Amino acid sequence: MSLRVDVAVVGAGAFGAWTAWHLRRARLTVALVEAQGPGHSRASSGGETRVIRMGYGSHEIYTRWSVRSLELWKGLAERAHDRLFHETGVLWMARESDPLTVSTAQTLKRVGVAHERLDRAELERRWPQIDFGPIPWAIYEPGSGVLMARRAVQRVVADAIASGVLYVRAAVAPPALRGRLHTIDASGRPIAAETFVFACGPWLPLLFPEALGGRIFTTRQEVFYFGTRPGDLSFAPPAMPVWIDFLDQFYALPDLEGKGLKFGLDRHGPPIDVDRDDRLISPETFAVIRDLVGQRLPALRDAPIVGTEVCAYENTSNGDFVIDRHPDAPNVWLVGGGSGHGFKHGPAVGEHVAGRLRGDSETEPRFSLATKSSEKRRVIF
Ligand SMILES: Cc1cc2nc3c(=O)[nH]c(=O)nc-3n(C[C@H](O)[C@H](O)[C@H](O)COP(=O)(O)OP(=O)(O)OC[C@H]3O[C@@H](n4cnc5c(N)ncnc54)[C@H](O)[C@@H]3O)c2cc1C
Numbered sequence: 224m225s226l227r228v229d230v231a232v233v234g235a236g237a238f239g240a241w242t243a244w245h246l247r248r249a250r251l252t253v254a255l256v257e258a259q260g261p262g263h264s265r266a267s268s269g270g271e272t273r274v275i276r277m278g279y280g281s282h283e284i285y286t287r288w289s290v291r292s293l294e295l296w297k298g299l300a301e302r303a304h305d306r307l308f309h310e311t312g313v314l315w316m317a318r319e320s321d322p323l324t325v326s327t328a329q330t331l332k333r334v335g336v337a338h339e340r341l342d343r344a345e346l347e348r349r350w351p352q353i354d355f356g357p358i359p360w361a362i363y364e365p366g367s368g369v370l371m372a373r374r375a376v377q378r379v380v381a382d383a384i385a386s387g388v389l390y391v392r393a394a395v396a397p398p399a400l401r402g403r404l405h406t407i408d409a410s411g412r413p414i415a416a417e418t419f420v421f422a423c424g425p426w427l428p429l430l431f432p433e434a435l436g437g438r439i440f441t442t443r444q445e446v447f448y449f450g451t452r453p454g455d456l457s458f459a460p461p462a463m464p465v466w467i468d469f470l471d472q473f474y475a476l477p478d479l480e481g482k483g484l485k486f487g488l489d490r491h492g493p494p495i496d497v498d499r500d501d502r503l504i505s506p507e508t509f510a511v512i513r514d515l516v517g518q519r520l521p522a523l524r525d526a527p528i529v530g531t532e533v534c535a536y537e538n539t540s541n542g543d544f545v546i547d548r549h550p551d552a553p554n555v556w557l558v559g560g561g562s563g564h565g566f567k568h569g570p571a572v573g574e575h576v577a578g579r580l581r582g583d584s585e586t587e588p589r590f591s592l593a594t595k596s597s598e599k600r601r602v603i604f
Contacts, residue, residue, distance in 0.1 A: 239422030241573025262373035288571035295570030443495035448483030542603030
């Protein structure tokens with residue numbers, strides 16, 4: 224049976240689910256089509272947890288979007304009666320000469336985000352379980368923290384369905400684009416719409432190889448959960464915040480819901496085949512992580528690994544998202560390029576996309592396809 228809606232959104236990750244949610248709030252009829260279920264194990268949004276922080280160097284739009292998104296995530300958590308956000312605080316580890324952290328502090332001040340600058344003595348006093356190694360100072364965002372990612376995406380979809388979004392579990396075939404698109408094929412079922420939004424995460428370049436191939440780099444990212452000693456609360460909130468070291472490109476999340484302390488590398492891994500590769504960690508990354516944990520959290524030097532995740536980043540050349548029309552089809556929107564930092568922004572991305580479709584959001588040049596090159600030069604962290 225064919226289906227007709229105002230907007231068909233393909234992909235129920237953080238970007239697509241929130242886009243469908245906002246479009247429905249604007250009273251449009253919406254179908255949300257998802258191949259494998261919201262927050263499934265191969266999706267970028269499928270990890271257990273994701274950090275939400277406000278700092279983004281001098282890139283104020285991301286700071287503003289984080290602030291707005293946190294409001295919407297908290298609203299969702301309240302409606303769902305589910306603790307989807309943990310206000311653990313987020314610590315930015317800085318170096319003596321550190322333009323990124325300095326500009327982050329300036330932006331946080333300008334936008335009015337609560338934060339503290341802490342010197343080495345204060346860091347050691349507050350968090351004696353961390354060995355700060357080469358870190359002379361840091362910024363602390365007390366209101367930021369961790370989203371329970373996989374569960375949160377499922378909650379957005381449930382909330383969207385409750386508001387009238389039609390959820391369809393089906394795989395959409397790559398559409399042949401010759402001018403306006405009228406219908407998509409969702410596992411054999413046609414869906415007709417005025418506008419189509421493809422928010423397909425790491426699958427986006429596979430669906431649109433001509434427009435995006437070579438402009439989104441899909442990389443393999445591995446995370447590790449370390450078991451802490453029974454009864455030891457020093458690696459769980461409130462004793463342990465999230466911490467990020469952008470210079471060495473790694474991050475740690477406190478032990479939440481008994482999963483263990485999470486450690487991951489933000490540096491880009493090798494390419495991943497999102498459909499076919501096994502999601503097993505590599506001995507090389509394991510060795511690097513084990514070493515870093517031993518240096519920074521001496522009490523966890525020999526702690527057992529109690530869980531792992533292998534996930535995909537879908538990186539644009541510079542780390543800015545893609546939110547633009549397909550060059551060959553004016554009613555097809557491409558939304559993705561989360562680049563390892565997109566999850567937190569799902570609510571604001573959805574709001575922006577809904578506004579663009581309705582013609583009442585400003586165009587933001589940094590999200591255009593034209594700004595995405597085939598040469599990697601990361602500027603957004
Ligand atoms: C290890 C790791 C750590 C990260 N840490 C953070 C963090 O701390 N903070 C943060 O903000 N961000 C973080 N990110 C980035 C963030 O998770 C992603 O940017 C974000 O989840 C991308 O969401 P998405 O909706 O674009 O993609 P996805 O979540 O991948 O969703 C795309 C969906 O589209 C569906 N789909 C694809 N093709 C089709 C089709 N043909 N038909 C139907 N459905 C289809 C897929 O099944 C999938 O569910 C991290 C990412 C990883 C991998």
